[in-house]
Amino acid sequence: xxxTQIIKKSTMKKQSLLKFxxxxxxxxTTISCSSESxxxxxxxxxxxxxxxxxxxxxxxxxxxxxxGNTKEFTxxxxxxxxxxSNEIVKSDYLRVLISYVNDQNIQTGTVLNVVARxxxxxxxxxxxxxxxxxxxxxxxxxxxxDLLLETSEMTINNLQDNMVxxxxxxxxxxxxxxxxxxxxxx
Numbered sequence: 200x201x202x203t204q205i206i207k208k209s210t211m212k213k214q215s216l217l218k219f220x221x222x223x224x225x226x227x228t229t230i231s232c233s234s235e236s237x238x239x240x241x242x243x244x245x246x247x248x249x250x251x252x253x254x255x256x257x258x259x260x261x262x263x264x265x266x267g268n269t270k271e272f273t274x275x276x277x278x279x280x281x282x283x284s285n286e287i288v289k290s291d292y293l294r295v296l297i298s299y300v301n302d303q304n305i306q307t308g309t310v311l312n313v314v315a316r317x318x319x320x321x322x323x324x325x326x327x328x329x330x331x332x333x334x335x336x337x338x339x340x341x342x343x344x345d346l347l348l349e350t351s352e353m354t355i356n357n358l359q360d361n362m363v364x365x366x367x368x369x370x371x372x373x374x375x376x377x378x379x380x381x382x383x384x385x
Contacts, residue, residue: 244278246383249295251319251335252375256293261363263385269315270305271298272353274381295319295379297353297367309355314338317348317369319377336371345373361385 245257260279264271274295275282281292298316303309319336338348350370357364363385369377 245276247274247379247381249274249293249319249377249379251377258295258379258381261381261383261385268302269298269300270311271296271316273297274379279384292322293319294322297351299353305355305358307355307358309358311353311355312351314348314351317351319369336369336377345371347372358385 245259246261247258249256249258256276258274259277260275260282262273262275262282264273272295274297276293296316296318298314299311300315301309301311305311317336317338321335336346336348348369349372351368353365353367355363355365361384362382364380364382366380367378371377
């Protein structure tokens with residue numbers, strides 16, 4: 200075999216190897232970027248957040264009910280598709296239940312600060328009901344007086360059709376401040 204033929208075959212092998220490596224790296228990069236984009240979509244589906252002792256939870260859905268002059272907001276850290284008549288059916292969850300007594304209609308600028316009931320709890324669906332020891336905040340009862348609600352305020356920043364933007368602040372007896380916001384369906 201001639202020396203030029205050997206060089207041509209060697210060069211062809213190197214070019215084939217280079218093409219293969221280029222395609223391989225391009226594929227890996229594309230798959231990696233695609234995976235990050237998918238993760239961003241799932242992480243950004245929250246409509247709000249609640250912060251308790253430097254730990255932040257996403258708020259992904261809200262169930263709103265009115266009973267006479269009582270307005271009840273129940274926020275969850277799971278999507279609305281996981282909620283069935285205010286009960287979670289698929290996973291453990293965080294529930295923020297805030298009930299206010301207010302004779303006025305809720306509208307943009309409404310400030311609610313008369314609490315009828317307030318509970319923030321982490322719920323394990325395998326255990327069924329939650330006891331007061333698993334509450335992060337409650338308005339009465341329970342065996343830990345530090346978790347009792349001292350002050351509260353919820354402000355409706357914007358209300359149009361079935362969309363609401365609001366924020367809330369609570370203070371427990373132990374001095375812990377709990378803050379949150381929500382921007383989504385009412």
